[in-house]
Amino acid sequence: MNQATRSPTPTLRTQVGIVLIGRNEGDRLLRCLDSIVGQVETIVYVDSGSSDGSCAAAAARGVQVVELDRRRPFSAARARNAGFRWISQHHPEVAYIQFIDGDCEVVTGWLEAAAAELNQDAGITAVCGWRRERYPERSVFNRICDVEWHWGNVGEVGQFGGDVMIRANMLQAVNGYNDNVIAAEDDELGLRLRQLGGQLMRIDYDSTIHDANITKISQWWNRAKRCGYAYALVSSIHGAPPERKFVKEVRRTMLWGAIVPLSSILLAIPSQGLSLLLLLRYPLVMGRTILYTRERDFGWADSIAWGISCGLSSFPEVLGIIKFHRNQQRQQQHQIIEYKG
Template sequence: MTSSQTVGVVVIGRNEGERLVRSLDSVVDGLRPVVYVDSGSTDGSCEAARDRGVTVVNLDLSLPFTAARARNAGFERLREQSPQVEYVQFIDGDCEVAAGWLEAAAIALDQHPTVVAVCGWRRERYPDRSPYNRICDVEWRMGHVGETTHFGGDVMLRASAFAAVGGYNSGVIAAEDDELSVRLRQANGSILRIDHDSTLHDANIHRLSQWWQRAKRCGYAYAQVSSLHGAPPERKFVKEIRRTWLWGVLVPLGAIALTPFTAGLSLLVLGRYPLTALRTILGTRKRGFSWGESIPWGVSCGASVFPEAFGVVKFTGDRLLHRQHEIIEYKGAQTPIADTIQITGR
């Protein structure tokens, strides 16, 4: 059987506009089963998917949206209509699959029976349009080739292994891939990163407020996933949570509170933040990244502990008050697909 018959694709999205069009066009070949899961789009996304022969699943609007919930729904529909599928490629609607990735990932799974997930390198489509996009482009390349502990949202999974662990945890609002990775490894599966570009991502971050929201979401994800898998021996994100509480909350508040009693000397501890940024910049530069990549990445790492602290505090409050976990969005909607077609004349 060809890879088009053994590999199925699940795309998820909400108001991704032209990004979704690029995403679908990168995986639709007329043979490969593709399912698109929509979370309440109003920009013509569902129509664009149907026009390409893609099966569309509309999530129930009365329940909270999460990427995990959408992926599970897509996988269920994929297995219903194409039970022969052995591997499933998940992809977000703001990504497009790189040429040759589906074949390379399927071959890796064919050759390694114990491997249950294969990831590659995600790259940014427009890294030079903003320093925030450049930060994402560096972040995607911080892993290593070979066996790894986790993957991102653009991963190819062995369908049987995914089903055996019950799929994604639909209540996790972010870092759902890290959470799933833990359970797959606990079920004796291994995760492999191969040296191949997997997807081209469009972060589309141009404002400081977007960067802040994204980092806040990261802090929330640390706290939520740690609450599930923070116990030994996994201790998932425990170190990140401790760092966030210490440097994002206790140290800055303590330094300010002690100012009257130390003649301002307590504020010297705040020098740790620019030093962390500088150390990260130099370390990233040594790894072969340019100064234009290393500087925004280092500054982001030095400052992100503050929005992450807001995310950790928000999760803690939601948990104590038994509030529903809801996604933290940092992107705005794209231009409606119908308008894009009129503008470009397609």
């Protein structure tokens, strides 16, 4: 093909479409909108029953708004699918979809960096970067989130978070997210993308700034409970070999979140208290995790917060697993576990 007949290279503005999801995010949503409006031509905001004027705020900035039917349970997966399907229907020329949550804002340069990575290697299906917490100093729980966002390596990865850029044709090939997965929906999607031969890559670039705004232990508890629910749900779908997704995590959580503590207490009298020594495992895990986290160049405050969280999270997680199996037995629909209030 000569220069005169060659198709023009798509620009970032037309090549990338953004799907933004949210529910009563308030000022966080406004920051998110302001970080993306004007960067690309196609932006759709999918709202999950907000009552704070979120839809009006998005529409006022020229963003397409899709409101989910309130008669069906909300989930991030369902919202992302709705946004992706709208783009596929109205702007089929969009090659890459950037997903973003309403409590995040996109870092300047991220869209260009992610699109460049996909442009240069057709084998790469999805690109993620590093998420940063906006106010880690405001609460110990925000510190925990900030460590979590930086836990991983650059290069090929097995999963990504909610702020990721994915090839539209690969999303079509796997039929998007699974609407019924209410947590760890990104892990579940990433698994199916990898099964099709797609590579998931993390590049050494900040992608988003996140505002967790977790200030109460009850919020941390519910977030961990949601994690346990996700382990059980996704393992029920992909627990068979060879993937065995989250099977190990479910077994570990049940062991240390229920079996060991209950057994140590029930056997305390017949064992003359020796069974209580099993409970030493929890502070030992905390200490080991704190030291390992510190070795990865995290500060002491972050390392201690992360270590304690890892040592105790199996307790709320086991409740999430139990909740999943109870819902399955009763044939109840999966409902999102709120933690932000």
